[in-house]
Amino acid sequence: MTTATQFDRQQTEILANREPKSGARLLLESIAAQGVDMIFGYPGGAIMPVYDVLPKIPELNHILCRHEQGCGMAAIGYARATGRTGTCFATSGPGATNLVTAIADAYLDSVPVVFVTGQVTSDLMGTDGFQEVDIFGITLPIVKHSYIVRDPADIPGMIAEAYFIAAEGRPGPVLIDLPKDVANALTRERHRWRPYPKVKPEMGQAQDIAAAEALIRNANKPLFYIGGGIAQGDGVTELRELVDRTKIPVVSTLKGLGAMPSDHPNYLGMLGMHGLKAANYAVQDCDLLIVAGARFDDRATGKLDTFAPHAKVIHMDIDIAEINKLRRVNVGLDGSLKKNLAALDPFKNGQIRKDISAWTQLCYDRRAEHEWDYDAPGDFVYAPKLLHDLSRRADDSAIFTCDVGQHQMWVAQHCYFDDPKDHITSGGLGTMGFGLPAGLGAKLGAPERTVITVSGDGSIMMNIQELATLFRYDIALKIVLLDNSALGMVRQWQEVFFDKNYSETNLSDNPDFAKVARAFQIDAFTVNTRDEVDAGIDRLLAAQGPILMHVKIDPNENVWPLVPPGRSNADMMER
Amino acid sequence: MTQLQRDKTFEPSGVNGKLKVVLHDVSGTLIRALGTIERRGYDYRDVHCTQRVDGDFDLLVHIEDTGGPNNLDTLCKQLERLYNVVSAEMVGRRKRAERA
Numbered sequence: 001m002t003t004a005t006q007f008d009r010q011q012t013e014i015l016a017n018r019e020p021k022s023g024a025r026l027l028l029e030s031i032a033a034q035g036v037d038m039i040f041g042y043p044g045g046a047i048m049p050v051y052d053v054l055p056k057i058p059e060l061n062h063i064l065c066r067h068e069q070g071c072g073m074a075a076i077g078y079a080r081a082t083g084r085t086g087t088c089f090a091t092s093g094p095g096a097t098n099l100v101t102a103i104a105d106a107y108l109d110s111v112p113v114v115f116v117t118g119q120v121t122s123d124l125m126g127t128d129g130f131q132e133v134d135i136f137g138i139t140l141p142i143v144k145h146s147y148i149v150r151d152p153a154d155i156p157g158m159i160a161e162a163y164f165i166a167a168e169g170r171p172g173p174v175l176i177d178l179p180k181d182v183a184n185a186l187t188r189e190r191h192r193w194r195p196y197p198k199v200k201p202e203m204g205q206a207q208d209i210a211a212a213e214a215l216i217r218n219a220n221k222p223l224f225y226i227g228g229g230i231a232q233g234d235g236v237t238e239l240r241e242l243v244d245r246t247k248i249p250v251v252s253t254l255k256g257l258g259a260m261p262s263d264h265p266n267y268l269g270m271l272g273m274h275g276l277k278a279a280n281y282a283v284q285d286c287d288l289l290i291v292a293g294a295r296f297d298d299r300a301t302g303k304l305d306t307f308a309p310h311a312k313v314i315h316m317d318i319d320i321a322e323i324n325k326l327r328r329v330n331v332g333l334d335g336s337l338k339k340n341l342a343a344l345d346p347f348k349n350g351q352i353r354k355d356i357s358a359w360t361q362l363c364y365d366r367r368a369e370h371e372w373d374y375d376a377p378g379d380f381v382y383a384p385k386l387l388h389d390l391s392r393r394a395d396d397s398a399i400f401t402c403d404v405g406q407h408q409m410w411v412a413q414h415c416y417f418d419d420p421k422d423h424i425t426s427g428g429l430g431t432m433g434f435g436l437p438a439g440l441g442a443k444l445g446a447p448e449r450t451v452i453t454v455s456g457d458g459s460i461m462m463n464i465q466e467l468a469t470l471f472r473y474d475i476a477l478k479i480v481l482l483d484n485s486a487l488g489m490v491r492q493w494q495e496v497f498f499d500k501n502y503s504e505t506n507l508s509d510n511p512d513f514a515k516v517a518r519a520f521q522i523d524a525f526t527v528n529t530r531d532e533v534d535a536g537i538d539r540l541l542a543a544q545g546p547i548l549m550h551v552k553i554d555p556n557e558n559v560w561p562l563v564p565p566g567r568s569n570a571d572m573m574e575r
Numbered sequence: 576m577t578q579l580q581r582d583k584t585f586e587p588s589g590v591n592g593k594l595k596v597v598l599h600d601v602s603g604t605l606i607r608a609l610g611t612i613e614r615r616g617y618d619y620r621d622v623h624c625t626q627r628v629d630g631d632f633d634l635l636v637h638i639e640d641t642g643g644p645n646n647l648d649t650l651c652k653q654l655e656r657l658y659n660v661v662s663a664e665m666v667g668r669r670k671r672a673e674r675a
């Protein structure tokens with residue numbers, strides 16, 4: 001991330017260089033100056049001046065995806081796997097609107113990505129010109145910030161600020177809409193850009209830290225509830241040290257997975273709608289909830305007024321607007337999670353805590369009691385066991401990306417994670433079609449890692465064109481396609497909540513996915529039975545290039561436990 | 576109506592008040608602020624926007640909630656999170672009493 005000092009230095013360098021340059025060149029040079037080495041994009045009419053200059057900037061590697069939505073999600077996958085800011089280009093009109101889902105995804109999962117869209121020439125803006133849409137207006141609710149470029153002299157400062165804003169504080173997407181005439185215009189001018197003054201507080205106030213420590217010392221049943229902010233705030237080490245110091249049990253949201261290793265002795269698992277029973281019971285019974293980088297999302301809390309009903313709350317978040325938003329807290333600590341977690345030391349100077357051994361034992365007994373059972377009845381491949389085995393057989397435990405639906409929850413429940421960057425899922429927006437482009441972006445960002453995309457037969461069809469991108473760049477992504485010939489999660493809800501009225505969820509007319517993959521020149525094979533699974537995993541993991549393993553699974557398999565929407569997390573339904 | 580559908584009925588909570596929001600004179604800031612107020616669950620009853628001598632804008636809005644777990648303090652923080660919003664605060668009876 002650009003620091004304030006780096007920002008000032010860049011401004012000085014920008015002002016010193018007064019060669020005549022086009023807006024397009026200033027844009028690309030400014031992006032390169034941010035240390036960007038990879039851009040995911042798709043050219044078109046209004047952004048052609050930028051693509052005309054692009055080959056002349058060798059630092060910038062461009063990845064041509066086959067749909068703008070794929071470009072956006074690849075940039076998200078790259079950003080999440082690397083911890084750096086992603087960059088994405090598209091043209092005006094439909095190119096820009098095709099980015100909208102990716103922008104919303106980045107917004108809801110707080111991912112730093114700078115999106116650049118071409119725009120019609122300034123004199124045509126507002127005239128309903130060919131391929132003109134007001135992408136600035138369309139995306140206002142789903143960006144952290146956005147710009148329309150009116151003067152090429154603004155570009156260097158604007159780009160520096162855009163990358164600063166995308167990564168600063170709570171990260172998020174920034175949109176830059178660049179009219180074609182501004183991209184073409186030559187200028188010697190460089191406008192100084194006001195450094196953004198809203199720097200977030202470094203950490204909570206000393207009295208709030210002390211109040212939080214006192215609550216921890218006096219709690220009988222304390223519990224950590226952690227979320228995606230741990231990884232984004234670079235607080236993994238500090239969290240683990242605090243857990244080791246306090247021995248307090250931990251539950252995680254979907255996006256917090258990996259912040260604690262799946263097999264850590266204090267870790268109870270994911271909470272929420274498809275959370276583990278031990279985790280949900282712990283939340284219901286605790287008397288102190290220490291929330292770190294989580295936001296009381298409804299998928300995590302169930303019916304909010306029944307969530308942790310007996311608990312006092314300490315809430316740590318970089319975004320002060322999240323504190324007291326949905327749950328009144330006893331102590332709020334805004335600012336850097338990393339610094340707040342490091343500052344919390346409730347037992348310093350020999351201070352005594354209450355004995356929590358009965359509570360922790362209860363939590364761990366419940367965890368043991370509700371261990372997953374992988375001995376499922378029937379002849380179909382059992383997806384949870386396949387994912388459990390796959391994630392533990394990958395040499396470096398692998399980065400997993402996934403789509404949305406039943407398989408997404410099985411990945412969260414059954415795969416092993418020991419780093420939050422290893423679990424890349426569309427948690428906030430819940431975007432079907434996310435997994436494949438995010439996987440290719442992650443693999444390009446972390447080429448030394450094993451990257452596995454788990455998808456479903458519904459989801460993969462939404463961005464299946466990105467198989468062509470895998471082939472084009474020989475990206476060694478491993479795809480596991482769990483095929484139940486249905487929109488599985490919707491079908492499950494129809495079974496459970498809509499009297500088995502299976503409306504429009506049958507996908508039994510799916511194509512032969514292995515053949516489809518081979519048509520894109522991707523190696524592919526199908527696993528039909530349980531006894532083929534081990535060999536399938538071996539082949540998948542041994543592949544040197546892109547590969548797709550198509551797995552036929554039980555159309556009637558469901559995800560359990562399940563908390564019905566609008567109910568308490570204590571009301572978990574089971575098989 | 577299923578239980579699922581019954582669970583999704585909201586009633587306005589009756590939260591209302593006046594906010595003063597100070598904005599930089601930068602393209603898009605006004606619409607961004609007004610849009611945030613509306614998207615976070617409030618209707619406008621009155622809107623005034625005037626430019627100050629320093630070039631910034633004072634936006635005065637009287638709003639009423641449309642349902643959901645809203646509170647104006649959180650809304651002010653959400654507004655202050657926006658770039659080019661200088662400040663957002665509640666104004667009302669207590670402020671007037673203090674001035675008196």
